[in-house]
Amino acid sequence: MKSISIIILMLTLLSCNKRQDRIQIIEDKNLNQKQIDSILDEYHFEYSRVVFIDSLEKVILPISTQNASGGSRYTSKSYYADSYPNYWNLIFYDVKTGKTKLLTKKKTRISDFTTNFKNVGPILKKSVLYRAGDTDYNLDKKLTYLDPEQLFISDIDGNKLLRLSPVDENLIEYEIVPNTDKIIFRTLRDSNRDKKFDEKDDKVWYLIDLSTASKAIEILNQEKRKEIENLYFKQWLVKNDKQ
Incomplete structure (x- = not known):
């Protein structure tokens, strides 16, 4: 002590x-x-x-x-x-x-980190989650707030540092599914490939299950999003004489 x-x-x-x-x-x-x-x-x-x-x-x-x-x-x-x-x-x-x-010997911007999780699965119970970025995405030879952050994870000894979200998307938020090792997170995707992250870009939801050692999957992929957008078009933008 x-x-x-x-x-x-x-x-x-x-x-x-x-x-x-x-x-x-x-x-x-x-x-x-x-x-x-x-x-x-x-x-x-x-x-x-x-x-x-x-x-x-x-x-x-x-x-x-x-x-x-x-x-x-x-x-x-x-x-x-x-x-x-x-x-x-x-x-x-x-x-x-x-x-x-x-934690790392690579140049990295770390905005925040969280550990000591409650009501989670056995993997997250012994993990640390980070909001961090280590990639000069806009190629200006600097690592600044203009470059995207991702969701990272390591064990409680600082080993096995791993990126969970796509390197070319900016992390917005994440939530842990209670009593599991699953994480739902949202990113901002550089949809127009202009090396910026702004209101013109798509917001994308993902689910990752750490217990299966699989990559994050989109909750709403491009096909599903297009289906939803078309439904909106038909219901709200097309004139309906019965209404």
Whole structure:
């Protein structure tokens, strides 16, 4: 318990720092370690909260970063808060063994994560779900809020990270079917392939059953949606003399 108290104290002190609005991009790639260290000295690495997983033996520490001094001579000042993720990684800490593990070594924007699920199946009971994105979908060489988020899952040790929703669709919401390992989620599909996600695109519902290790299936596929749209056309848009 002493180690947990120390972690909480450290997190409290770190989260008291005022968060800045922007993150800089390093323009000079040919830096030595001393120059890299001088840049990193300008940043506060925040472990913003402690999330216990079902017991006191496993802990998640979300990592965010803030710039303390407003940049350095190596950085570009044109990369603002729209590029700043809620979390850029998570640490999984085993209190009993003292081992730590990063969720991923791939550049990733993590908006949120959820664990300690109640009234779910055995797989989700031992899982973590994430809203995250790791793909520069619009090819602007940045990873920002303009790129889509997907639904990800891992086990409670941070292993077996897996994408559940399509990489080229933006996650809107998800719900767990009670007492099962099934998830219903909705995405925004880039229907017109313009590399943007807006009101012109289709909203698509999916169901995935984790217990069958199968891919997500569309609840309403293109054929079914067309059938529904045609029914609407006949009932509401075509003049009916009997009405």
